Amino acid sequence: MSTKINSKPESKTPVLVIFAPTASGKTALTRELFSPLGSHFILNAEVISADSQAVYKEMDIGTAKPDNTLCVEIPHHLINLLNPDQQYNVSDFVDAADEACMEIYSRGKLPVVCGGTGFYIRNFLYGVAPTPISDEKLRNELKERIVREGNEVLYSELQKIDPESAAKIHPNDAYRICRALEVFYLTGQKRSNFKPEGEGQLRSRYDFLFLVLEPQRDVLYERIRKRVDMMFEAGLEKEVRALISKGYTKETPGMKAIGYSEWFESNNIEEIREAIKHHSCKYAKKQYTYIRDIPGSTVIDFSASKEDFEKITAVIKQKFTKYFY
Numbered sequence: 001m002s003t004k005i006n007s008k009p010e011s012k013t014p015v016l017v018i019f020a021p022t023a024s025g026k027t028a029l030t031r032e033l034f035s036p037l038g039s040h041f042i043l044n045a046e047v048i049s050a051d052s053q054a055v056y057k058e059m060d061i062g063t064a065k066p067d068n069t070l071c072v073e074i075p076h077h078l079i080n081l082l083n084p085d086q087q088y089n090v091s092d093f094v095d096a097a098d099e100a101c102m103e104i105y106s107r108g109k110l111p112v113v114c115g116g117t118g119f120y121i122r123n124f125l126y127g128v129a130p131t132p133i134s135d136e137k138l139r140n141e142l143k144e145r146i147v148r149e150g151n152e153v154l155y156s157e158l159q160k161i162d163p164e165s166a167a168k169i170h171p172n173d174a175y176r177i178c179r180a181l182e183v184f185y186l187t188g189q190k191r192s193n194f195k196p197e198g199e200g201q202l203r204s205r206y207d208f209l210f211l212v213l214e215p216q217r218d219v220l221y222e223r224i225r226k227r228v229d230m231m232f233e234a235g236l237e238k239e240v241r242a243l244i245s246k247g248y249t250k251e252t253p254g255m256k257a258i259g260y261s262e263w264f265e266s267n268n269i270e271e272i273r274e275a276i277k278h279h280s281c282k283y284a285k286k287q288y289t290y291i292r293d294i295p296g297s298t299v300i301d302f303s304a305s306k307e308d309f310e311k312i313t314a315v316i317k318q319k320f321t322k323y324f325y
Contacts, residue, residue, distance in 0.1 A: 012207040013105045014323045016045070016316060018114040019121050019291050020213035021284040023223040025304035026114055027066055029213070032309050033316070034112065035073035040309045042316060043324050046075040046104045048097050050115025050124070053257040054079045055088050058243060061236045062259030064227065077104075084243060084254030087175060090123045097124055101206070110320065118290030119168065125202050125210065125294060129194045132186045142178040147251075154181060164192035168289055172256055202296070209319040211312065212291060213302035224280045231259065232273060258283055 020026045032038040034045040053063045057080045066076055077100040082088055101111040146154055154177050159166040165180045180191040202208055240263045248255050250264035262275040298315060302308050
């Protein structure tokens with residue numbers, strides 16, 4: 001519909017960043033605003049997924065990836081990149097997102113970083129904090145301890161020495177637990193003490209518009225519960241069983257996600273279903289941890305209504321007029 005009309009090179013790249021918890025309506029919003037078929041279509045954009053699990057192949061239903069139809073309407077990046085047994089971290093995400101932003105804007109389109117992994121979004125906005133180089137021997141020792149003693153023991157250890165980092169890490173996230181402990185034992189400093197250069201200031205290479213969508217909590221929880229039921233109807237059990245048959249276990253990086261890890265804790269389908277609902281609602285509340293204090297954010301009470309779309313459309317147009325239209 002619209003292309004960049006300013007022929008002068010810009011010193012910054014415009015980027016729209018949208019944070020919203022799971023099941024809040026992110027997909028409907030991007031389709032409404034950036035698909036030519038959307039009734040509020042404002043300009044051409046490409047979406048960069050800020051979802052830590054969408055990078056994994058063969059994990060479609062449990063991660064609620066955008067469907068093929070939407071990906072045709074709006075190109076999506078950083079989905080289906082890795083096998084479930086491959087590790088993916090925040091540095092990988094930021095590097096890939098930076099590259100995608102440059103490519104998208106070079107084609108006269110708006111880069112839209114959109115997702116619910118607040119840890120990824122925060123590091124994209126501020127930059128990744130420098131940390132010590134990994135010590136392979138120490139890391140292997142911590143991995144062996146995780147296997148031998150379990151996640152809970154090492155997570156409890158982390159809570160004692162670095163409660164700030166522990167509060168931002170899921171108790172089942174063995175990779176991040178080990179990394180935080182590794183940093184402490186290598187340096188004697190908490191992982192949370194390592195801050196990006198210019199902490200408190202967004203990266204200057206970008207002209208950000210950061211939108212935070214906040215649905216009403218009770219409405220969101222009901223949407224989450226319904227979505228989980230829909231996942232089961234769509235074949236979540238079959239998807240998980242197929243992954244397990246390929247040798248993936250509860251220690252596989254991709255299988256630690258909500259919607260997958262629960263299948264290793266029970267053989268009762270209804271117990272698994274309820275556990276996924278419970279963990280998803282709990283995670284939705286926690287997702288805001290990383291983005292609460294980011295300056296310049298525009299917080300929008302979001303119910304995916306026509307009025308919401310119009311409000312967001314106006315905010316985007318006002319911000320990016322000098323780049324587009």
